[in-house]
Amino acid sequence: MDESRPPRWLKWRGKIQALSTILVNSYFLKGLTGGCCIPVLNCWACPAAVASCPIGALQNAAGQARWQRSAGGSLLSLVPFYILGTLVAFSVLLGRFMCGWLCPFGWLQDLLGRLSRRKLRLPNWTGYLRYVFLVGLVFVVPYLTTELWFCKICPQGALEGGIFQPLVHPELRADIGTLWYIKQAMLVAWLVAFVYIRRPFCRLMCPLGAIFALFSRVSVLQIKFNPNKCNNCGWCEEICPAGLDPRKQVNSHLCISCLECQKCPQGAITTLPIWRLHSDSESQVKKGNLPSCATRCNN
Amino acid sequence: MRGLLLHLLRWIWVPLLLGAVALAIWGVSNGQYGEVYRWFNILCYSCIGLGS
Numbered sequence: 001m002d003e004s005r006p007p008r009w010l011k012w013r014g015k016i017q018a019l020s021t022i023l024v025n026s027y028f029l030k031g032l033t034g035g036c037c038i039p040v041l042n043c044w045a046c047p048a049a050v051a052s053c054p055i056g057a058l059q060n061a062a063g064q065a066r067w068q069r070s071a072g073g074s075l076l077s078l079v080p081f082y083i084l085g086t087l088v089a090f091s092v093l094l095g096r097f098m099c100g101w102l103c104p105f106g107w108l109q110d111l112l113g114r115l116s117r118r119k120l121r122l123p124n125w126t127g128y129l130r131y132v133f134l135v136g137l138v139f140v141v142p143y144l145t146t147e148l149w150f151c152k153i154c155p156q157g158a159l160e161g162g163i164f165q166p167l168v169h170p171e172l173r174a175d176i177g178t179l180w181y182i183k184q185a186m187l188v189a190w191l192v193a194f195v196y197i198r199r200p201f202c203r204l205m206c207p208l209g210a211i212f213a214l215f216s217r218v219s220v221l222q223i224k225f226n227p228n229k230c231n232n233c234g235w236c237e238e239i240c241p242a243g244l245d246p247r248k249q250v251n252s253h254l255c256i257s258c259l260e261c262q263k264c265p266q267g268a269i270t271t272l273p274i275w276r277l278h279s280d281s282e283s284q285v286k287k288g289n290l291p292s293c294a295t296r297c298n299n
Numbered sequence: 300m301r302g303l304l305l306h307l308l309r310w311i312w313v314p315l316l317l318g319a320v321a322l323a324i325w326g327v328s329n330g331q332y333g334e335v336y337r338w339f340n341i342l343c344y345s346c347i348g349l350g351s
């Protein structure tokens with residue numbers, strides 16, 4: 001296989017993102033799949049949504065846990081094992097592949113990001129803010145208040161639920177108040193940010209991406225950078241939708257596993273299963289490409 | 300020691316995956332899927348931004 005040529009299926013990423021967006025909002029499966037937690041950020045208040053937003057479900061579970069605890073429920077019954085187990089399973093298998101290939105909101109960010117080549121770079125520490133949203137607004141505050149506080153500020157909800165629900169159900173328009181206008185204003189701000197910052201919502205706020213990032217370092221899907229093939233052209237840094245430098249930040253918790261960097265003209269970046277990530281030198285020794293001492297080298 | 304850590308890193312996904320799937324199944328068997336389905340069918344005012 002010619003490693004300098006990227007796999008052909010990489011060029012399908014945009015189409016797969018579009019297809020995923022359509023599938024999770026295809027309406028007709030609602031009755032069958034409503035209880036499924038899909039591993040992408042798609043608001044379940046969207047009139048056409050076919051499955052549950054895992055973040056909304058986690059908040060509901062946290063709020064319900066408060067009532068159950070007050071009523072003397074056991075500690076085990078408070079933990080949303082179904083939702084967490086589903087998300088962890090996806091993350092362990094695919095890392096953040098869902099973020100880069102399936103998430104409708106990620107697709108929107110990628111689309112709007114094409115409108116401007118000028119990009120503002122955010123410092124790396126900003127990537128830890130989403131863990132604050134995850135712990136605070138998805139677990140702690142909903143547990144304390146029994147209200148879905150992340151949903152109140154979620155721009156995906158403002159877009160899919162806040163715009164389309166009142167369109168489809170005019171009777172809801174009478175309930176539009178201050179919160180709706182605040183959410184729409186925040187949505188507009190995010191849409192502008194999408195043009196000038198690479199995947200800002202994923203970096204700053206997305207609690208689902210934060211959950212996936214916890215396990216992406218040990219997931220089956222891994223990305224490998226080979227410095228021996230790199231000529232430091234900087235092409236990968238230029239095209240990375242997450243605003244990373246793959247030469248330094250490969251498999252970073254901020255990486256969305258879009259695999260765009262795998263289109264590297266030098267073939268320096270490849271995708272490997274994790275069991276090959278550190279044992280590539282062993283296979284090269286067996287093929288005769290490296291001396292036997294290579295397996296003992298620190299690489 | 301380094302070899303052991305690398306070996307662990309290479310294969311830790313197996314117990315993590317099995318554990319996650321087991322927890323998800325356990326949660327479904329305890330009615331958590333039904334709870335999610337129930338929440339799905341309740342119109343989420345917070346998501347839409349209605350009310351206060």
